[in-house]
Amino acid sequence: MSTILVYAPALAHTKAYHPESHHRLKATLQNLNNFGVLADLKQIDPKPATLEQLMRVHTPELIEHIQQVSFMGGGILDHGDTYATAQSFDLAKLAVGGCCQAVDEIMTGQARNGIALVRPPGHHAESDRVSGFCLLNNVAAAARHAQEKHGAKRIAILDFDVHHGNGTQEIFYLDDTVLFSSAHLFAPFFYPGGGLSHEVGAGHGFGHTLNVPLPPLVGDEGYCRIMRELIFPKIAAFKPDMILVSAGFDAHWQDPLAQGGLSLTGYARICRYLVEMANNLCNSRILFVLEGGYELRVLSLGILNCIYALLGKDKISDPIGSMPENENDVTDLLLQLKQRHLLI
Numbered sequence: 623m624s625t626i627l628v629y630a631p632a633l634a635h636t637k638a639y640h641p642e643s644h645h646r647l648k649a650t651l652q653n654l655n656n657f658g659v660l661a662d663l664k665q666i667d668p669k670p671a672t673l674e675q676l677m678r679v680h681t682p683e684l685i686e687h688i689q690q691v692s693f694m695g696g697g698i699l700d701h702g703d704t705y706a707t708a709q710s711f712d713l714a715k716l717a718v719g720g721c722c723q724a725v726d727e728i729m730t731g732q733a734r735n736g737i738a739l740v741r742p743p744g745h746h747a748e749s750d751r752v753s754g755f756c757l758l759n760n761v762a763a764a765a766r767h768a769q770e771k772h773g774a775k776r777i778a779i780l781d782f783d784v785h786h787g788n789g790t791q792e793i794f795y796l797d798d799t800v801l802f803s804s805a806h807l808f809a810p811f812f813y814p815g816g817g818l819s820h821e822v823g824a825g826h827g828f829g830h831t832l833n834v835p836l837p838p839l840v841g842d843e844g845y846c847r848i849m850r851e852l853i854f855p856k857i858a859a860f861k862p863d864m865i866l867v868s869a870g871f872d873a874h875w876q877d878p879l880a881q882g883g884l885s886l887t888g889y890a891r892i893c894r895y896l897v898e899m900a901n902n903l904c905n906s907r908i909l910f911v912l913e914g915g916y917e918l919r920v921l922s923l924g925i926l927n928c929i930y931a932l933l934g935k936d937k938i939s940d941p942i943g944s945m946p947e948n949e950n951d952v953t954d955l956l957l958q959l960k961q962r963h964l965l966i
């Protein structure tokens with residue numbers, strides 16, 4: 623069975639000197655070809671999401687707002703630096719639509735697993751507001767699509783972008799059919815500022831949000847412990863029908879926007895564990911959806927290693943190596959989170 627590739631680089635959604643620009647994905651496809659993996663993937667052409675697919679996770683007012691700003695030629699969509707061009711609404715719909723098509727392929731068994739290399743990213747987009755370079759929440763729409771179209775009962779979303787996936791958390795906070803886990807940097811003035819450990823969901827969703835707010839410079843060892851000892855057992859106990867991954871590569875120690883400490887090898891190990899987990903828990907159904915990652919070489923190689931994992935290849939490309947600093951220890955944080963979460 624095949625591995626799906628959705629490629630929607632949104633070249634016309636771009637802004638000069640903005641870190642989330644068309645440069646991020648422009649060369650990726652060629653790089654994948656150079657490393658010889660493109661021929662192993664089943665590429666599908668993304669089609670725009672329908673209004674129904676968007677409205678499963680967003681308010682009509684938000685959709686209208688993005689459409690209007692694009693229609694007027696583009697501009698800033700929020701009070702920060704989330705921008706739109708004249709083409710952004712159509713391109714954001716293409717990103718959501720492509721993720722839903724990948725879900726179709728995987729849920730119907732036409733493909734084993736997949737990766738959606740799409741822009742603009744989505745995990746900061748809440749039901750009624752854009753934020754953090756994100757317009758529409760791709761991974762949330764994919765989760766709802768798996769449920770509404772394919773009858774999936776439980777979806778596990780793991781977000782390993784260095785920023786907290788506040789949008790995805792908000793959309794599913796009251797929901798017990800979607801387990802949202804996020805390991806992210808939490809530090810003074812670091813965006814978006816939420817994702818504390820006491821945010822665990824509410825109402826029916828109580829216990830279905832798992833936040834791991836990390837100090838700076840947690841590296842491969844700390845991340846692997848958090849995944850193995852906390853997040854993976856939580857996902858396994860949830861018994862998901864599908865796993866979706868908000869795959870941000872900005873927790874790499876060379877990323878210019880953050881102070882995470884992962885290496886490419888650390889990222890590759892996490893991707894492998896996740897693929898193995900999907901193989902064991904949910905008939906291999908896993909889709910990685912691109913979020914952040916702003917160091918272009920890291921982004922490109924991180925994606926390559928993720929694809930190796932999806933293809934079951936025992937290969938890792940890491941010419942950069944580990945961070946020079948010592949890792950911050952996560953033992954106390956892990957203990958506190960285990961007590962809170964593995965007993966809920």
Ligand SMILES: [Zn+2]
Binds near residue numbers: 785872913
């Ligand atoms: Zn990020």
